[in-house]
Amino acid sequence: MPDAALTDRVAEICRAHAGREGALLPILHAVQIEFAHVPAAALPTVAKALGVTVAEVQGVVSFYHDFRSAPPGRHVLKICRAEACQAMGGAALADAAKARLGVDWHGTSVQGVTLEPVFCLGLCAAAPAAMLNGVLAARVDPARLAAMLAETGA
Numbered sequence: 001m002p003d004a005a006l007t008d009r010v011a012e013i014c015r016a017h018a019g020r021e022g023a024l025l026p027i028l029h030a031v032q033i034e035f036a037h038v039p040a041a042a043l044p045t046v047a048k049a050l051g052v053t054v055a056e057v058q059g060v061v062s063f064y065h066d067f068r069s070a071p072p073g074r075h076v077l078k079i080c081r082a083e084a085c086q087a088m089g090g091a092a093l094a095d096a097a098k099a100r101l102g103v104d105w106h107g108t109s110v111q112g113v114t115l116e117p118v119f120c121l122g123l124c125a126a127a128p129a130a131m132l133n134g135v136l137a138a139r140v141d142p143a144r145l146a147a148m149l150a151e152t153g154a
């Protein structure tokens with residue numbers, strides 16, 4: 001998308017949230033839904049709309065793991081890194097995912113799978129948990145993860 005069109009769309013999103021307290025996070029979420037990531041070119045428009053600096057907006061984008069600065073691959077695999085999952089093999093699951101995909105966190109494999117950390121998917125009682133393309137999976141071990149990825153063709 002050309003920058004001018006992107007700027008216009010981001011400005012529309014900002015106007016839709018105008019006057020709302022704590023508007024930055026909802027705006028960034030809406031931008032990410034629209035573009036599948038938060039483009040750097042969107043930040044000045046968001047900053048101007050809210051009367052903050054671009055650095056402040058960038059700081060929020062960097063702080064929250066949910067925001068992506070680059071478009072994801074065709075598939076998105078999220079693996080829970082919070083305590084309950086870590087206690088039930090989450091680290092081994094993450095290591096298996098990294099090894100299979102050949103990427104680290106936030107990387108995208110040659111098969112088009114983006115690996116992202118997430119901090120609790122609400123399946124703590126059935127840890128470790130993962131989410132592939134928005135579909136939750138409980139009690140995931142490396143073998144199940146491999147099967148899930150195989151189903152996507154990745």
Ligand code: FES
Nearest residue numbers: 080085121123124
């Ligand atoms: S800690 Fe992993 S789903 Fe809650």
